Amino acid sequence: MSTAAQPIEPDEAVCTASDLRVSLRARGVDVVDGVDLVLRPGKIVGLVGESGSGKTTSGTALLGYARTGAAITGGQIIVAGHDVRSMSPGQVRRIRGIDIGYVPQDPSSALNPAIRIGAQLRELLDLHNVGTPAERADAIRTILPEVGLPNTDEFLRRYPHQLSGGQVQRVALAMVFLPRPKVLVLDEPTTGLDVTTQSMVLETLDRLCERFAVAALYVTHDLAVVATIADRVAVMYAGQLIEIGPAAEIFNRPGHPYTRALLNAIPHLHRSFALTGIPGRTPAPGARPSGCRFHDRCAFAIAECAATEPDYADVGPQHHARCIRTGELPAWDPRARAVADTDPQRERDLVLTVQDLNVYYGPAHVVHDVGFDLARREIVALVGESGSGKTTISRCVAGLHDQWDGEVDLGGEELVRSARRRTPEQRKRIQYIFQNPYGSLNPRRTVEQILLRPLELFGVAHGRAARERAAQLLDAVQLGEGALSLRTNRLSGGERQRVAIARALAAEPDILVCDEITSALDVSIQGSITELLNRIKNERSISMLFVTHDLALVRSIADRVLVLQHGRLVEGGLAADVLDRPEQTYTQDLLAHTPTLEHTLE
Amino acid sequence: MSVTSPPAAEQEPQDPVSVPATEASGRSPARAWTRWILRRLGLAVLTLWLVSVIVFIATSAIGDPVRAILGRDFDVSPERVASIRAELHLDEPLPVRYGIWFGNLLQGNPGNSVANGLPVAELIGDKVVNSGFLVLVTALVMVPLSLALAMLSARGRGGPLDNGIQFVTLALAGVPEFVTGILLVALFSTSVFHLLPAVTVLPVGYMPWDRPASLILPVATLVIAVTPYLVRILRSNLIEALDSDYVELARLKGVPEGRILREHALPNTIVPMIQVTALQLAWLVGGVVLIEYLFNYPGIGAALVDAVRNSDFPVVQALSMIIASVYIVVNLIADIASILLTPRARTGMAA
Numbered sequence: 001m002s003t004a005a006q007p008i009e010p011d012e013a014v015c016t017a018s019d020l021r022v023s024l025r026a027r028g029v030d031v032v033d034g035v036d037l038v039l040r041p042g043k044i045v046g047l048v049g050e051s052g053s054g055k056t057t058s059g060t061a062l063l064g065y066a067r068t069g070a071a072i073t074g075g076q077i078i079v080a081g082h083d084v085r086s087m088s089p090g091q092v093r094r095i096r097g098i099d100i101g102y103v104p105q106d107p108s109s110a111l112n113p114a115i116r117i118g119a120q121l122r123e124l125l126d127l128h129n130v131g132t133p134a135e136r137a138d139a140i141r142t143i144l145p146e147v148g149l150p151n152t153d154e155f156l157r158r159y160p161h162q163l164s165g166g167q168v169q170r171v172a173l174a175m176v177f178l179p180r181p182k183v184l185v186l187d188e189p190t191t192g193l194d195v196t197t198q199s200m201v202l203e204t205l206d207r208l209c210e211r212f213a214v215a216a217l218y219v220t221h222d223l224a225v226v227a228t229i230a231d232r233v234a235v236m237y238a239g240q241l242i243e244i245g246p247a248a249e250i251f252n253r254p255g256h257p258y259t260r261a262l263l264n265a266i267p268h269l270h271r272s273f274a275l276t277g278i279p280g281r282t283p284a285p286g287a288r289p290s291g292c293r294f295h296d297r298c299a300f301a302i303a304e305c306a307a308t309e310p311d312y313a314d315v316g317p318q319h320h321a322r323c324i325r326t327g328e329l330p331a332w333d334p335r336a337r338a339v340a341d342t343d344p345q346r347e348r349d350l351v352l353t354v355q356d357l358n359v360y361y362g363p364a365h366v367v368h369d370v371g372f373d374l375a376r377r378e379i380v381a382l383v384g385e386s387g388s389g390k391t392t393i394s395r396c397v398a399g400l401h402d403q404w405d406g407e408v409d410l411g412g413e414e415l416v417r418s419a420r421r422r423t424p425e426q427r428k429r430i431q432y433i434f435q436n437p438y439g440s441l442n443p444r445r446t447v448e449q450i451l452l453r454p455l456e457l458f459g460v461a462h463g464r465a466a467r468e469r470a471a472q473l474l475d476a477v478q479l480g481e482g483a484l485s486l487r488t489n490r491l492s493g494g495e496r497q498r499v500a501i502a503r504a505l506a507a508e509p510d511i512l513v514c515d516e517i518t519s520a521l522d523v524s525i526q527g528s529i530t531e532l533l534n535r536i537k538n539e540r541s542i543s544m545l546f547v548t549h550d551l552a553l554v555r556s557i558a559d560r561v562l563v564l565q566h567g568r569l570v571e572g573g574l575a576a577d578v579l580d581r582p583e584q585t586y587t588q589d590l591l592a593h594t595p596t597l598e599h600t601l602e
Numbered sequence: 603m604s605v606t607s608p609p610a611a612e613q614e615p616q617d618p619v620s621v622p623a624t625e626a627s628g629r630s631p632a633r634a635w636t637r638w639i640l641r642r643l644g645l646a647v648l649t650l651w652l653v654s655v656i657v658f659i660a661t662s663a664i665g666d667p668v669r670a671i672l673g674r675d676f677d678v679s680p681e682r683v684a685s686i687r688a689e690l691h692l693d694e695p696l697p698v699r700y701g702i703w704f705g706n707l708l709q710g711n712p713g714n715s716v717a718n719g720l721p722v723a724e725l726i727g728d729k730v731v732n733s734g735f736l737v738l739v740t741a742l743v744m745v746p747l748s749l750a751l752a753m754l755s756a757r758g759r760g761g762p763l764d765n766g767i768q769f770v771t772l773a774l775a776g777v778p779e780f781v782t783g784i785l786l787v788a789l790f791s792t793s794v795f796h797l798l799p800a801v802t803v804l805p806v807g808y809m810p811w812d813r814p815a816s817l818i819l820p821v822a823t824l825v826i827a828v829t830p831y832l833v834r835i836l837r838s839n840l841i842e843a844l845d846s847d848y849v850e851l852a853r854l855k856g857v858p859e860g861r862i863l864r865e866h867a868l869p870n871t872i873v874p875m876i877q878v879t880a881l882q883l884a885w886l887v888g889g890v891v892l893i894e895y896l897f898n899y900p901g902i903g904a905a906l907v908d909a910v911r912n913s914d915f916p917v918v919q920a921l922s923m924i925i926a927s928v929y930i931v932v933n934l935i936a937d938i939a940s941i942l943l944t945p946r947a948r949t950g951m952a953a
Contacts, residue, residue: 063854068845096856104854109847114869114945124855159945175855 014080014215015039015062015100015183021074022057022066029286031070032057032239039183039215044206046230046247047219048262050522051493052282054239056105059185059219063100064092080182097124100183101176105191107168111160118156121175130179139178147174147204166197170204177208184209184216190225194385194549199593202229221522223266224552224595227251232318235259238283238293245319251600252334255315255326257298264337265527267556269579269596274339275556277528281492292323300325334601341576342559348375351510351543352397357406359392359567367392367404367567374511377537379544381558381575383551385590389567390547394513397545398432411510428458431504435516437496441488447474447499448484454506473502477532494525498532505536512536512544519549530557551594555579563587642937646930653926654707658700661915661922668692669913690716703919712920717912722920726905730924732810733894733901737886739817740824745879748829752836757863759841768837771830779827779889783896786819786826801898810899820897827889828882839874843867873940880936884929 020035032054039045049055061072064084077084080099084092096102104110111120118140125136144151147170160168169189176184186205190198206229209216218230226233227247234244235256243256254260261278280297283289289296295305304324312320313327323329352374359367367389374380382390395401397408399419408415410426419427431454434440441450451470455461461469471481477498488496497517504512514533518526534557536542546558554561554575561579562572563586571584582588668686669676676683686692691699706713712722755767774782791800802816810817843849844867852866853859894903902921909917941947 060854065854090858093856093858096854098856102851102854104847104851106847110851112848112852112866112870115866116945123857127857127861159949161946162949 013038013040013078015217016078017058017062017075019075020058020061020077021072022054022061022070023073024070024285026069027286030073030239031285032061033074035075035236035241036244037062037217037234037241039217041182041213041215042210043231044209044216044218044229046226046233047217047236048221048223048226048233049236050221050262050282050524052238052284053236054285055219055221055236056187058236059187059217060102062183062185062217063096063102065096094128097176097181098128098179099181100185101179101181103172103176103184103186103189105187105189107172107189108160108165111168111171113160115159116156117158117160117163117171120160121156121171121178124175124179128179140174143174143178146177146208147171148200149174165193166201169193169197169201173201173204173208177212177214180212182213182215184214185219186216187219188221189218191220191222195551195590195593195595196385198225199595202595205229222595223262223523224597227597227600228595235262238288239285240293240322242294242323243315243319243321245315245321246317248600248602249316249319251597252332252602253316253319254332255313255319255321255329256294256323257300257325257329258294259321260329260332261297261299262524263334263597265524266597267530267550267552267554268598269552269555269591269594270598271335271338272341272555272576274337274534275527275530276337277494277526277531278524281494282522300329334597342574344574344577346559348373348378350375351411352545353407353409354393354397355407355409357393357396357404357408359389359396359401359404361403365567367396370406370562370564370567370569372562372569372572374543374545376510376543377541378560379533379537379546379558381546381548381554381561382564383548383554383561383590384564385549387566388564390549390564391515392567393564394432394515394545394547397511398430398513399427400432424458428507429510430513431507431509431511432513433497433500433504433515433517436520437493437500437517438520440500441496441503443487443489446485446487447479447491450488450499450503451484451506454503458507460506460508469506473506474499476505476536477502478528492525493521494529497521497525497529501529501532501536505540505542510543512542513547514544515547516549518553526553533557551579551590552596563590638941639938642934646934649930650923650927654704654923655700657919657922657926658703659696661918662696662699666913707923712923713916715914715917717909717914717917722916726902726917726920728809729900729902729905732899733887733890733903735810736817736820736824736890736894736899736901737883739821740828740886741879741883743821744825744829744832744882747825748832748836749875751829751833752840753863753868755833755837756840756844756867757859759844767833771833774826775830775834777826779823780892780896782826783819783823783893786823787897790819802900803898804900816897816899820893820899823893823896824886824889827893828886832878832882835878836871836875839871840867843870846870869943872943876936876939876943880932884932887925887928887932 017035017037020032021030022032023030035058037045047055047059057066057070060066062077062079064072064077064087066072072085079095082095082099121140122136125131125139130136131139140156141151149155149167149170163171172189190201193201202225208214218226220226230247232245233247233250234241235250235258236242237258243250243254243259250259251263254263264276265278267273267275278297283293289306291306291308292298292310295301298305302325308324310322310324312322313324315321315326350373354373355371357367357370358365370393372380382393384390392401396404399415399417399422402418404417410429413426415426416422448467448470451473452466455466455469471484474481474483479495479498483491483495488499491499518529521529530553533544537544548554558575560573561575563570563578563584565586570586571578571582578587579591582591668683672682672686691702703713714721715725751767755764758764787800789795790798798818799816800819802810802813804810804813844863849862849866852862857866890901891903891906893899894901895907898904902924905917906921909921
């Protein structure tokens with residue numbers, strides 16, 4: 001605060017990157033090329049992209065940094081008047097932290113577990129001899145309340161493991177703002193945080209950026225967060241910046257088919273949208289197509305798209321898209337894909353009833369008197385923050401956790417606690433899909449072996465018939481038959497999750513329990529999985545218990561929703577009712593903190 | 603913990619900060635420590651007791667001590683055999699003999715040597731000190747040397763220095779320590795140079811530190827035997843730390859590389875370092891036997907070999923118990939140090 005930065009004209013860029021290129025040393029392949037960014041004081045640019053798009057690589061390149069094995073090989077980077085690429089490593093080190101700060105993706109692993117919070121905060125100030133030791137201690141005591149942390153000695157003596165996820169992220173924010181940098185790169189700083197914590201962190205960040213006139217680059221895959229915080233949005237695909245413009249412009253008049261496809265994959269809180277994915281998969285560095293990199297997945301592609309690499313075309317004021325057809329695209333209506341909410345008058349044919357469910361982990365009582373029901377061809381969402389008991393309940397229903405009492409009734413039969421003691425028929429009727437498809441599929445087996453196992457175990461089909469059935473299942477989850485002979489390490493995250501869904505379907509269940517099955521996946525893949533689940537529900541009359549922390553996703557996928565907090569049922573009912581007219585304060589809070597695109601829409 | 607609180611895995615500390623995390627809750631750290639140490643000591647005592655049983659049974663099987671004492675007289679004077687047997691309680695059943703021996707041991711009396719009748723404590727006292735000194739000097743050379751090599755290696759990962767260190771340590775790790783010892787003797791004491799004494803000759807009343815030159819080869823052999831493992835394990839620990847997110851953040855904060863290695867990576871590798879060092883030290887205490895024999899060093903190794911050859915079972919028993927105790931104590935100290943140096947474990951003691 002007292003450290004007077006040179007007065008900067010509001011529109012003067014403090015950080016620019018032009019034609020940035022980062023390559024893998026060994027193969028000479030570009031990870032990122034042709035990225036242009038301009039950061040201005042007090043403004044936040046959101047850099048959006050899916051995994052593998054090169055967004056994090058571009059972000060850290062602004063600090064003159066590339067991961068082991070990669071190097072910045074082209075372009076110009078100017079940070080606060082320094083030409084980063086012409087500086088020696090020692091000089092670059094001296095501007096890092098001081099002129100340009102970095103907030104890591106997962107601060108719980110990015111803070112050193114062996115060093116106390118106070119010492120980690122002080123390190124950079126000591127290193128650069130900022131002020132006297134007393135002034136440094138003072139600066140730390142002043143900044144902590146700014147980010148909503150106590151500035152007591154007791155707190156400064158703590159180690160990172162003694163803080164909660166939100167506190168750790170605030171420490172990272174305090175650390176980066178301490179030396180008053182002019183530029184800030186934030187790498188998915190709120191991923192993994194609960195919505196209320198996320199919204200507090202975002203608020204703090206927004207306030208500090210404005211107050212200290214910091215120019216920030218906010219790297220994320222979450223368009224809803226970007227809509228909440230960013231002034232400008234840059235969209236990356238396959239190592240290139242494909243669209244950049246003011247946030248309102250991007251969300252209302254997206255000029256690139258990829259941006260449109262991304263927006264089509266995003267659920268909204270207050271309107272049920274039919275989510276769609278993007279066909280194909282993101283090309284890896286080295287396998288990127290010539291011409292427009294998106295042409296092979298683009299619905300609007302013409303022959304010329306494959307031949308010429310498009311240059312930026314103007315879409316609107318300060319809004320550019322790298323698409324030769326941007327002028328010819330149909331007008332964008334964000335509400336075009338809205339669908340009707342579940343009809344409240346619909347008849348419900350109950351398949352599962354849960355009453356007075358109480359769950360324990362050893363001596364701890366974690367779920368209290370929860371009751372709900374699930375009808376045929378219905379999706380009931382269990383939502384809540386971490387520790388709300390949503391996954392625990394779903395595990396009890398599936399019989400994966402057996403320390404509970406209460407009544408779980410499956411089509412008239414009362415289920416015993418543990419899946420081991422249930423009848424094969426009961427086990428067959430409830431199938432579980434796990435959150436992490438990287439852990440839930442055996443990497444030593446081929447997809448065919450994975451699918452044959454439940455078919456034979458539950459006596460659905462044997463021999464040739466089983467193999468034919470496996471192929472049909474793959475078709476049902478939109479994977480080609482070619483995948484049958486592959487091991488799962490050859491598949492992407494979204495493809496693995498499809499195999500996991502196919503495996504669950506193989507048992508011909510009545511109920512699918514889906515435990516956060518899209519939270520580890522990119523938005524476009526989440527969109528296509530949601531689309532798939534809706535189709536499965538309708539075609540096969542399957543019911544689903546859908547565990548998620550994402551309230552907006554509930555609107556697009558679920559018929560009914562149950563809101564949980566600390567193991568108790570807060571509120572339940574039709575998804576549209578609960579999300580549009582929440583009765584309980586807790587639900588209202590959750591909704592208020594959930595980032596959404598809505599307010600950007602005109 | 604109250605009955606209603608959720609389990610640790612599901613528990614998210616309250617975000618609005620005022621709630622102190624772990625330190626203030628639960629029992630007092632002092633009591634937790636006392637309980638932990640008492641439990642570990644109890645386990646250590648139990649282990650030692652089991653060792654004593656095994657040692658006793660094993661040593662009672664190494665041969666007839668009476669035959670060893672009497673030599674040729676054994677066959678000609680049955681009455682002397684009987685009297686010695688009675689003196690050594692050899693006529694009693696095994697459990698009774700164990701009880702007598704263990705009772706004496708607890709009173710600090712390991713008995714008398716059957717070879718020359720001297721008290722065992724007097725006989726091996728100096729040798730234990732000599733061996734202890736050898737291990738101590740070895741440790742003082744080995745730990746800093748391994749650390750320095752591992753840091754050089756990790757810092758220049760993939761470079762010529764790292765590759766050189768990796769190659770040499772791998773090669774040395776493959777050579778048994780007695781071969782190293784013989785090669786060193788050949789090189790420095792016999793065929794090539796005549797710089798260092800090949801064997802240790804200590805006049806009566808002299809201790810090893812009075813003749814430092816004679817320590818060089820045994821220490822060098824032990825260091826060469828142990829350091830390669832330490833270097834390789836420390837290097838991989840350091841590299842793991844250097845690849846971590848917190849080191850990446852430190853780099854992005856502009857912390858110089860040397861400081862990252864010393865202040866960010868090293869503190870997180872100290873604990874595995876202590877554990878590996880403790881294992882190696884414990885191995886050394888047993889491993890010196892061979893090396894001492896090779897260099898004729900007057901330590902427990904030579905004493906143990908002699909005692910086994912003479913069926914001098916009280917000496918074998920006493921030395922085995924000493925080696926076992928060192929093993930257990932070193933590991934206990936390493937565990938305490940590990941907890942003290944791991945913030946999560948240390949603060950966890952109170953939770």
